[in-house]
Amino acid sequence: MATIAVPLGAQAEQQEAEAIRRPALSEYLRWSVDHKIIGVQYGVSSFLFFLIGGAMAMGIRLELWTPELDLMVSGAAYNSLFTIHGTIMIFLFIIPMWAAFGNFVVPLQLGAKDMAFPWLNAFAFWLIPPAAIVVLLGYFVSPAEAGWTSYPPLSTLFSGDGQTLWALGAHLLGISSIMGSINFIVTILNMRPPEMTIWRMPLLCWAVLATSIIAVMATPFLAGALTLLLLDRVAGTTFFDAAGGGDVLLWQNIFWFYSHPAVYIMVLPGMGVLSEVLSIHSRKPVFGYRMVGLSSMGIAFVGFTVWAHHMFTSLQPELRIPFMITTMIIAVPTGIKMFSWLGTIWGGKIRFTSAMLFALGFLSLFVIGGITGVMLAALPFDIHVHDTYFVVSHFHFVLFGGSVFAIYAALYHWFPKVTGRMMNERLGVIHFFFTYFGFLFTFFPMHIVGMLGMPRRVAVYAEGFQAWNQLISLSAFVLGFSTFIVVYNVIKSYYHGPIAGANPWRALTLEWQTTSPPPPTNFVDDPIPFEEPYGYGTEASAAYLDAVDEAFSRGAPNPASGH
Amino acid sequence: MAELTADHLPAVAHDDHGHMSEEEHNNNMKLGVWLYLASEIVIFSIMIVGYIIFRINEEDIVAQAHEELGVGLVTANTFVLLASSFFMVMGLRAMQQGNRAGMLRWIGLTALGGIVFLGGQYIEYSELAHLGIVLGFDTASEWSTFGMRFYAPTFFHGAHVFVGVLWALEVLRRGARGRYDNNPIGIEMFGLYWHFVDVVWIMLFTLIYLV
């Protein structure tokens, strides 16, 4: 038999002999330009913000246990609590968390030694801590009360100085996000190995590319709007104050120019993760690879045309129908992805690893979030449930059921690559069930109370909703508790998890061709990508995977056979 | 594993130790700067749209402002900025021809142009302040709503010129030490920024002072 082209470097074998070599923990506390360190810095700091934001969500649910004010001293205090909860979760958790996985994984998947601009990469990360301090300080000084959307006049005439600090912090985070995204675009477009054409890129890279394009084109809208908001607050201008010849709706428009595309900044990388995880953990090529890549771009572009559906009640009536139509159109590329994921696992050898469970959880929950999205796009229905818990339920289904489940899937999937050790699968499964059912019973009933008419952003509600709210709060506490399982799992596995080896999941993308964790230069030999990143079933991939199996059978631990 | 070889696959064109080739590096830098400028376009568009909406709705105030402002000073200022853009590209050209002294002269003129422009803007702002056109909203003033629409875009642009002047001085410092003798990419990046600032001014000049 002729030799088969197998891109297996010397690394996998080396791994057997050597103990895993990880950077010292102190490396993570310092300025570093290594994308792997920066990735972990992003990841750990965002997760800390997730815990803080989550604790605030627990506070919100505690307050809503009874229909009266009990935990909070006033409605205003409740307003500032959900404002800071939303701000932290969006600007300090989800968006930087995707920068974490993007940073760690994308250069490895491209076979590159680092990002295109390592220094800029570090700088973008180090903008986050000061921004976070400014935002959190604002909460303790005199908190912003206008929600994460900061609509004037609430944000100009009524909120305290915390609102100014909020705007400053959001400004810094926007700059950080733009710089990070420029880095991703240049890395993905310019630093692929010559034989990896754009149509052979792993789908996570496609998703990060689309995300970054959105971030570079949309985030400046936020920067512009925040600049005007800051001027209104500190320099006495009246851009958003009708009494001074300003225009209140100008803020809403510009804000949603940014923030609707930003919704896709928050979920597109998760969709990329899902394509990776579903394909690898069911050992099947991604169904309709090209369409999935293109649908990411499609979502990115259509995403710029739908913003005014956030303003159905403040928009002039004749514009409602056009925006209803564009909003429904954006369900099409999302649907393409949905069918691709189902087609990918269909008939595959599914391993019910924790990563796979969370990916399947995403599938089931995101489809609900997507469908309620189309329901909300329908004008008559939206007018009815506008500003109720139905909306809260919808966006938590896409942001928690979507993004956070994808983040957990990505965590279980790439943790072995990052640390060289496997996560505990049993704890992972327990974590999944607590999270899944905690989530479902927290957010699904919100649809019902929403349709029954419970408004969002209120601390005092009609007594008839109390039973529902107690169910929701109880489930939310279960959901909150579930987070500690994964924290425990991460810490325990970091020290005591089984050695992962180079390629525990038998993946074909390049990040699995180097040791776990990768050496500072990422690859000892230049990696050679497969013709297709998910080419399971080809002769080359079969030979490669046999070789990996053989390496494991000679003593390396083999976590993937455990189930 | 002996039969598994990667020998007949095309050799990968990276060099050994992870350093990018100069061309790769330059391409990355240029694409990065262009992407940055792309995001700047969007920010400036927000600043500009505030003015345009005002321009359409409050013709009288704008006409009166034009009357008071005149175009003499700002036209001169525009010429200075256009010229500094020309000096900039000549500086890059000189460096690409290997003429370091020429480059330093041209970039020096570029920085000077930026400084003169800022001086002109300062004079203009003082005159406007004299007329009672201020940034904040003031019900007592007939200009109450004009100031912010005018100052926000022009000051935001002026801040970019200021940053550009600082950058030009840094280019001069590094250039004098021979940093760009072999690879003028640093000058080219600054050039992209400076020309972009010039393009923004071309649009602002027409939109705010002429139309």
Place this chain on the structure above:
Amino acid sequence: MAEAMRHEGERHSNTVRLLGREITVEGGVYTVVFGALAVLTVIEVLSAEFLKGAIHDLPEAAATLQAIKAILLLGIAIIKSSLVIWFYMHLKSEKPLIAVVILLPLLIAGLSIMYLLAIPPSGYGV
């Protein structure tokens, strides 16, 4: 490679073909472009002043003249900007990708501006 050499050569030549004639001037195409920018600016300012006077003198045609003025001046400004981007920023010799990078935000920003201009502002007329 040859392509790149040719571009370098073009950039540094002092001779430019303009309207069928060869012009030799220090700085080549850059100087010619600067000349064009200067001339266009003068035309712009003069026509703005002229049209302003005309609008003042002919109040009945003011709306039309104002529209002509806006379109003419913005047209000239766009030509000037394009000259700077095409020659000074070397878009001429860049890859098409760079053109996409610059056109995409222009498209997005342009559409957003148009939208904001098209909808009635909520604050005026109060």
